[in-house]
Amino acid sequence: MATSFSPAPPGRGPVPPARLRVSDADRDQVVEHVKAAYAEGRLDKDEMDLRLDHAMTAQTHADLMPVMADLYDRPPTLTVYPKPHDEPARAADASDRVVGAAAHLITLTGLFVVGPLIMLLTAGRTSPYVRRHAMEALNFHLTVFGATILLPFTVVGIVLVPLFWVLGIVLSIVGGISALADGEFRYPLTIRLIK
Incomplete structure (x- = not known):
């Protein structure tokens, strides 16, 4: 998970969150959200494929942010959006x-x-x-x-x-x-x- 600051190499200050390198888990979170947006009809197939390609090749959090930026009301941060299937869903009725x-x-x-x-x-x-x-x-x-x-x-x-x-x-x-x-x-x- 992303933290607000991470240790920097010797002789350098803290790394800004957007510059932190992403993990496979971070990429997987974004992929799940893009697939969910496609399933809800908010993206067409071509747009989904393009976003999935960007998500899977992202190196930093700044690379991942544009993939989900227009899918949510506020700019996304990976720590705010858990995978859709992590939390147990409860029946509405x-x-x-x-x-x-x-x-x-x-x-x-x-x-x-x-x-x-x-x-x-x-x-x-x-x-x-x-x-x-x-x-x-x-x-x-x-x-x-x-x-x-x-x-x-x-x-x-x-x-x-x-x-x-x-x-x-x-x-x-x-x-x-x-x-x-x-x-x-x-x-x-x-x-x-x-x-």
Whole structure:
């Protein structure tokens, strides 16, 4: 995280915050905000690609500031804007909880990857709570789908595939119950491709 001053090399004064070099975490924060602005329709695809390129090649905080400057009311500082998925989202009302639970439970109807994806692209655009649960369910079921394709190439994998499916059903039910209770749920053994 950026601080107001950092130690300077010997013989020099403190480095101004805008001149501080950025870390990968700083770049990732800006990338998340640009992607969120694109998802909200505030940027078109070309503008998003350009800003992502600038964010990923930034060397100092001064390089990152123009990437987000017109996305917020005041000039951004990286310490003010946490990543959107760092803080647990809370349901605005009962309908958020029901739709969040549906994002997990719809997979039981046979819509393993398609169900959470539909929830993410519809209700997830307006509700951070639904988005969080739909992304978690989608990532888990993409992981199960990938394991189903890759594991049968091994003898042990053939035995594990049915166990993965049973685990997927049980964890989907647990995730749905957690969403109904306005809780946070993270699937174990999940590769989180969608963020």
